[in-house]
Amino acid sequence: MIQNLIEHTVAGDETAARQLHDAHYPAVFRLAYMLLQNRQDAEDATQDAFVYAFRHLAQYDPARAGFATWLKVIVTSRCRDLQRRQRVPWFSLQELLEAGLEPEDEAPDHQPDVVLELVGVQQMVWEALQQVPPKSRQALILRYFGGLSYPEMAQALGCSVSTVKSRVVYGHQALAGLLEREARIELGYHGYHVGDAP
Amino acid sequence: MNKHLDDRQLLSCLEDDLVPRRREQAEAHLRTCPACRARLDALGRTAANLTTTLHAVGEQVPLAPARSWEAVARRWQGERPRLPVPPFRPFLRHAATLAILVLIVAGLAGLLHTLAVTGPALPRATPTPLPTPTSSTSPSPAPGPLPRPDPDRLAGPVSILVLGTDGESATSGETDALMLFYLDASTRHAFLLSIPRELYVEVPGYGQARAGSVYGLGEQDEALSGLRLAQQVVSATLGLPVQHAALVRFDGFVVLVDALGGLDVQVPQPIEDPTFPDGQGGYAPLSIPAGRQHLDGALALRYARTRVVPDPGFDRAFRQRQLVLAVHERVTRLDLLPGLIAQAPALWASIAGGLETDLSLSDVIDLALLANGLTADAIATASLDECCTVPSTTPAGRRVLLPQPDEIEALIEQLLEEGQ
Numbered sequence: 001m002i003q004n005l006i007e008h009t010v011a012g013d014e015t016a017a018r019q020l021h022d023a024h025y026p027a028v029f030r031l032a033y034m035l036l037q038n039r040q041d042a043e044d045a046t047q048d049a050f051v052y053a054f055r056h057l058a059q060y061d062p063a064r065a066g067f068a069t070w071l072k073v074i075v076t077s078r079c080r081d082l083q084r085r086q087r088v089p090w091f092s093l094q095e096l097l098e099a100g101l102e103p104e105d106e107a108p109d110h111q112p113d114v115v116l117e118l119v120g121v122q123q124m125v126w127e128a129l130q131q132v133p134p135k136s137r138q139a140l141i142l143r144y145f146g147g148l149s150y151p152e153m154a155q156a157l158g159c160s161v162s163t164v165k166s167r168v169v170y171g172h173q174a175l176a177g178l179l180e181r182e183a184r185i186e187l188g189y190h191g192y193h194v195g196d197a198p
Numbered sequence: 199m200n201k202h203l204d205d206r207q208l209l210s211c212l213e214d215d216l217v218p219r220r221r222e223q224a225e226a227h228l229r230t231c232p233a234c235r236a237r238l239d240a241l242g243r244t245a246a247n248l249t250t251t252l253h254a255v256g257e258q259v260p261l262a263p264a265r266s267w268e269a270v271a272r273r274w275q276g277e278r279p280r281l282p283v284p285p286f287r288p289f290l291r292h293a294a295t296l297a298i299l300v301l302i303v304a305g306l307a308g309l310l311h312t313l314a315v316t317g318p319a320l321p322r323a324t325p326t327p328l329p330t331p332t333s334s335t336s337p338s339p340a341p342g343p344l345p346r347p348d349p350d351r352l353a354g355p356v357s358i359l360v361l362g363t364d365g366e367s368a369t370s371g372e373t374d375a376l377m378l379f380y381l382d383a384s385t386r387h388a389f390l391l392s393i394p395r396e397l398y399v400e401v402p403g404y405g406q407a408r409a410g411s412v413y414g415l416g417e418q419d420e421a422l423s424g425l426r427l428a429q430q431v432v433s434a435t436l437g438l439p440v441q442h443a444a445l446v447r448f449d450g451f452v453v454l455v456d457a458l459g460g461l462d463v464q465v466p467q468p469i470e471d472p473t474f475p476d477g478q479g480g481y482a483p484l485s486i487p488a489g490r491q492h493l494d495g496a497l498a499l500r501y502a503r504t505r506v507v508p509d510p511g512f513d514r515a516f517r518q519r520q521l522v523l524a525v526h527e528r529v530t531r532l533d534l535l536p537g538l539i540a541q542a543p544a545l546w547a548s549i550a551g552g553l554e555t556d557l558s559l560s561d562v563i564d565l566a567l568l569a570n571g572l573t574a575d576a577i578a579t580a581s582l583d584e585c586c587t588v589p590s591t592t593p594a595g596r597r598v599l600l601p602q603p604d605e606i607e608a609l610i611e612q613l614l615e616e617g618q
Contacts, residue, residue, distance in 0.1 A: 017270075021270055055274070122247075122250065125247050126255060
């Protein structure tokens, strides 16, 4: 079915392309939104990903990954490009020297433009997640929301499997620390059980 | 196994991602260690909470599939060429990426040079200045402290003619690759247009000539320079302003890598290329084993140029990106920096010998960094090939391509529009 749609899209069939787009848009856009937490940027990344995918459809190999996974890897890579460009729109030599030759690693702060309704533990987890360093946060999102495997994450993020795994581990440690502190402060250990008792 | 499991091992346990022997060891430890069991449970809970939280958030993200499809369809359709644009011929694409690679490397070397302002003064170590009235905004830098780059200076669209030569052809005045690199920094739109050296162009004062010979003609003329003439001719042929020009010699890349003490790259799969050309019509077999390899300049260039593709993900573009990153890593590693700064005058001199341009040093640095930030997909590529030329033969019997002005105009328009 999906292979059929892919073949028609390669041949230039717009109806098939639209079906492919509509079937996968929600997952792709949601992942982009989670990674970027900005609606406009997520829309750009999603569109980029589909345009790229349609142009490179002949390269898709169903034996290597599901189509949805392939799209997720592409959109992740687009998100990364987008962030990188926003982060370093232009180097001047002076800025580079002042920055000690390393560009700043932090993404610009975005005001969330979607009001979320979360309760209890989910609210706590989501808030804590915002304080996890960006690279680890993205790794957690790709793993637990995108459902990508470590090799797929490595491909999407352009780094080694070992590095992405370290980011997930570090993300877990950071998150657990934040939640534990939160639990101690606000809920006195009743609301959220983290880690083993001392 | 009495040692506690670390977080990485616990995650592997949770995800059942251990080889059987390790899993048995971990399970044996977990049976006897309540602390590790508790940590594993906690990790599992966090993972589960994270999954449900993220999906709850995902559900609340407002979707707009119709709007997305409209934009995708417009761009997908828009990118279908109105004219059949033939793909870059492999040789030209290869020459083009190498030229950009060298330009990036030159930018980094220039950066080093500026860091070495406390080092010895460098008479004439900067790129050869040219008498170019159009580039009055970018005077050639004086040796020693350099003018501070103005971030806005390259902010508008800029076209740079890049001539590539392998060094041997430079003495004959023939350039073996001509490329126009167009970059609009404000829209981040870039394209790379390859101009065949057989293109038969109108050269003021010389009648018609092959594009590859124009540089040489200009060099013979005392009142002109090769770059200046090539820039004028290409600008007139394409109907597009060309602000800058650069001549890049690939052997400059070799010298630079050697000056950096070679590059370390991770070679994912062994490379065996028994038919690597030796430049004299014969073969110079190339063999690089897999694993972390230290490449000197000549080997790095061959690594970048070999046509052997052991795996689809390990093609030439991949290797060239690897080399760019390796150079970048080498140049910016802080522990290497003091030594490199001390060497910078020699480095910059080696690159300046392989690069001739009317761009100022700071322009090259800015361009190189900007080009470094562009992904390969962000750069459209096209070639003035059969789409806009007609093959012919000169009275002297040389094969040439006659430019077709209407088709060229349409192609340029199309390339410019893609950025809209």
